[in-house]
Amino acid sequence: MPVGRSASRTLLRLWPYVRPVRARWAGAAVVAVMASCLGLVFPLVLKWIVDGPVTDRDPGGVWLGAGVLLALGVAEALLFGLRRWLVARPLASVEAAMRADLYRHLQRLPVAFHDRWASGQLLSRGTTDLMVVRMFLAFPLTFLIVNGVTICAGLALLVVQDWGLGLVLLAPAVPLIAVCYRFEHGYAQASRRAQDQVGDLTTVVEESVLGIRIIKGFGRHRSQARAFRDLSSELRGTELVKARLLAGILAVITLLPEAALGAALVIGTTQVADGALSAGTLVAFLSTALALRWPIESIGFLLAMSQEAATATRRYFEVLDAAEEDPRVRPADAAVPEQGRRLPADGLRFDGVVFRYPDAAEDCAPTLAGIDLHIRSGETMALVGATGSGKTTLTALVPRLYEVTAGRILLDGQDIAALPREELRTLVSMAFEEPTLFSASVAENVLMGAVDGTPEQVERALGVAQADFVRRLPDGVDTEVGEQGLSLSGGQRQRLALARSVVGGPRFLVLDDPLSALDVHTEAAVEAALRRVLADSTALVVAHRPSTVLLADRVALLSGGRITAVGTHQELLRTDAEYRYLMSGESDEGEQA
Ligand SMILES: Nc1ncnc2c1ncn2[C@@H]1O[C@H](COP(=O)(O)OP(=O)(O)OP(=O)(O)O)[C@@H](O)[C@H]1O
Numbered sequence: 189m190p191v192g193r194s195a196s197r198t199l200l201r202l203w204p205y206v207r208p209v210r211a212r213w214a215g216a217a218v219v220a221v222m223a224s225c226l227g228l229v230f231p232l233v234l235k236w237i238v239d240g241p242v243t244d245r246d247p248g249g250v251w252l253g254a255g256v257l258l259a260l261g262v263a264e265a266l267l268f269g270l271r272r273w274l275v276a277r278p279l280a281s282v283e284a285a286m287r288a289d290l291y292r293h294l295q296r297l298p299v300a301f302h303d304r305w306a307s308g309q310l311l312s313r314g315t316t317d318l319m320v321v322r323m324f325l326a327f328p329l330t331f332l333i334v335n336g337v338t339i340c341a342g343l344a345l346l347v348v349q350d351w352g353l354g355l356v357l358l359a360p361a362v363p364l365i366a367v368c369y370r371f372e373h374g375y376a377q378a379s380r381r382a383q384d385q386v387g388d389l390t391t392v393v394e395e396s397v398l399g400i401r402i403i404k405g406f407g408r409h410r411s412q413a414r415a416f417r418d419l420s421s422e423l424r425g426t427e428l429v430k431a432r433l434l435a436g437i438l439a440v441i442t443l444l445p446e447a448a449l450g451a452a453l454v455i456g457t458t459q460v461a462d463g464a465l466s467a468g469t470l471v472a473f474l475s476t477a478l479a480l481r482w483p484i485e486s487i488g489f490l491l492a493m494s495q496e497a498a499t500a501t502r503r504y505f506e507v508l509d510a511a512e513e514d515p516r517v518r519p520a521d522a523a524v525p526e527q528g529r530r531l532p533a534d535g536l537r538f539d540g541v542v543f544r545y546p547d548a549a550e551d552c553a554p555t556l557a558g559i560d561l562h563i564r565s566g567e568t569m570a571l572v573g574a575t576g577s578g579k580t581t582l583t584a585l586v587p588r589l590y591e592v593t594a595g596r597i598l599l600d601g602q603d604i605a606a607l608p609r610e611e612l613r614t615l616v617s618m619a620f621e622e623p624t625l626f627s628a629s630v631a632e633n634v635l636m637g638a639v640d641g642t643p644e645q646v647e648r649a650l651g652v653a654q655a656d657f658v659r660r661l662p663d664g665v666d667t668e669v670g671e672q673g674l675s676l677s678g679g680q681r682q683r684l685a686l687a688r689s690v691v692g693g694p695r696f697l698v699l700d701d702p703l704s705a706l707d708v709h710t711e712a713a714v715e716a717a718l719r720r721v722l723a724d725s726t727a728l729v730v731a732h733r734p735s736t737v738l739l740a741d742r743v744a745l746l747s748g749g750r751i752t753a754v755g756t757h758q759e760l761l762r763t764d765a766e767y768r769y770l771m772s773g774e775s776d777e778g779e780q781a
C-alpha cells in the first residue's frame with residue numbers, strides 16, 4: 189500500500205540534511221548493533237555455565253561465568269552510552285539546519301503565500317514537527333535497524349540451537365507483519381490529523397495572545413476559550429485514536445510471541461525430561477527468546493514514531509516546496525538598461541496595470557482593472573479613493589509584494605519586473621497602513637529602512653516624522669519597543685514607521701495613509717517636514733483627509749479599479765463629484781489650508 193512505502197520515500201527526503209553527519213550517525217548505529225548483539229551472548233554464557241560448571245558442581249567455574257556476564261553487561265552499557273554521545277551533537281545540528289532553512293524560506297515566500305497560510309500552522313512546523321524529526325533520527329531510525337538485526341541474529345541463534353523449537357517461536361512472525369502493515373496505514377492518517385490540529389490550536393493561541401486587547405475589550409474570553417476547548421478536545425480525540433491503535437498493536441505484538449514462548453517452554457521441558465535436549469540448551473534457548481522480547485515489543489512504538497516523523501517531514505516539506513518569489517523575472521518586452529547607462533528621470537509610471545488577488549474567486553472583477561498613471565520625477569501624487577477601492581493594493585504592487593496580473597510598472601523607464609528585487613527595494617521605500625514594529629530598539633526599527641544607515645540619518649528621519657517623543661523615552665533611540673511596538677501609542681508607532689520609510693532618502697516613496705493617527709497639529713508639523721523630503725523623491729501618498737492631500741502636487745482618484753481623474757485638489761473639487769463627496773467631510777479645512 190502507498191502509505192508505508194510513501195512514508196519511507198518521504199523520510200528519504202531528509203537525506204540531504206543527514207548527509208553531513210552520516211559518518212557519525214552510521215558509527216553510532218554500528219555501535220548500537222554491537223551493543224544489542226552483545227546481549228545475545230549472555231544466553232550462550234548461561235548455557236556454558238549450566239551444562240559445564242553447574243552440572244560438574246564446580247563453584248570456581250560458576251564465579252568465572254558470573255564474572256564474564258558482569259563484564260558483558262558493563263560493555264553493553266558503555267557501548268550504548270557511546271552511541272548516545274556520538275549522535276547527540278550531529279542531530280542537534282541537523283535540526284538547527286532544517287529550522288534555519290524553513291525560516292529563510294518563509295522570509296522568501298511571496299506575501300500571497302502568507303495570506304493563505306495560518307501562522308500557527310507555520311509555527312508548529314518550525315517547532316513540534318522538527319523536534320519529532322530529530323527524535324526519529326536519534327532513536328526510531330537507529331533502533332529499527334538495531335532491533336531488526338538483533339531479531340534476525342537472535343532467531344538464527346534459536347534455529348541453530350534447536351530448529352524445531354525455533355520454528356515454533358518464528359510462527360507468529362507472519363500474522364505480526366500483517367498486523368504491523370495495517371497499523372501503519374491507520375496510524376499515518378491519525379498522526380497527520382493530530383499534527384494539523386496542533387497547528388490549528390497554535391493559531392488560536394497565537395491570535396488570542398496578539399488580540400488580547402480585543403478579547404478583553406469585548407469580553408470575549410468565554411467564546412474564545414470555547415473555541416480553544418473545542419479544538420483541544422478534537423486533538424484529544426485524535427490522540428486517543430492514536431493511543432487505541434498503539435494499544436492494539438502492542439497487545440498483539442506482546443501476546444503472540446509470549447504464547448509462542450509458552451508453547452516452546454512446554455515442548456522444550458518435555459524434551460529435556462525425555463533426555464532429547466540438554467538443560468543448558470533449553471536455558472540458553474529460553475533466555476535468547478527473552479532477550480528478543482524488548483526488540484520485538486518496541487517495534488510497535490518505533491513504527492508509530494517513524495510514522496509520526498514521516499508526517500512531520502511531509503508537513504515540513506509542504507512549506508519548503510512552496511515556490512519562492514522569483515528573484516528576478518525578465519519579461520521579453522521589458523526595457524532593460526545597459527550596464528552603467530542611466531535612464532532619463534521619468535518618475536513612476538503605471539501602464540495598463542491589472543491586478544487580481546491570487547486567491548480571489550474566478551468570476552469576480554479584478555481589484556485593479558487597468559491603471560494608467562504617471563507620477564513625474566520629483567512629483568508627489570496623492571491617491572484618493574473610497575475605502576476598499578484598492579489603494580493599498582496598488583501601493584503594494586510597486587515594491588512587488590504582489591505581482592501584477594497584467595500591465596507594467598516603470599521606475600524611471602525601467603520595468604520593475606526586470607529589476608533585481610534588492611535593487612528595487614533600495615529604490616522604493618514604504619510606510620504601510622499598519623505601522624508594524626519589531627521587538628528591537630527604536631533606532632534598529634528605523635534603520636530597517638536603510639542598510640548601513642548612520643545615527644545622523646536616524647536623527648534626521650525621526651525629525652521628519654516629528655518623533656520627538658523618542659527623546660523622552662528612558663533610553664532615547666536605544667529604548668526597546670515591545671513586541672509589535674504595543675508599548676507605544678498608535679500615533680507614535682505611525683511616526684516611527686514613517687521615519688523608517690524616509691531614513692534611506694529613497695528615490696521613490698510610497699506612503700499608505702501615513703498620518704491617519706496624528707492630531708491636526710502634529711500632522712501639520714509632519715507635513716511641513718515631509719514636504720522637504722518629498723521634494724527630492726517621487727512619491728505616491730494614499731490620503732483620506734484633505735490635509736494630507738494638500739501635501740501633494742496632484743491628486744489621482746481611484747474608482748472602480750481605474751484612475752478616473754487626475755488633477756490638483758482644487759481642480760478635482762471643481763470638476764469631480766465623487767472626489768467632492770469623498771473630501772466633503774472635512775472640505776472646509778481643506779479649502780482653508
Ligand atoms: N490579501 C487579499 N486577498 C484577497 N483580497 C484582498 C486582499 N487584500 C485586500 N483584498 C480586497 O481588495 C479590495 C481592495 O482592498 P484595499 O486594501 O486595497 O483597499 P483600500 O483602498 O486600501 O481601502 P482602505 O481605504 O480601507 O484602506 C478589497 O475589496 C479587499 O477585500
Ligand SMILES: [Mg+2]
Nearest residue numbers: 579580581621
Ligand atoms: Mg488601504
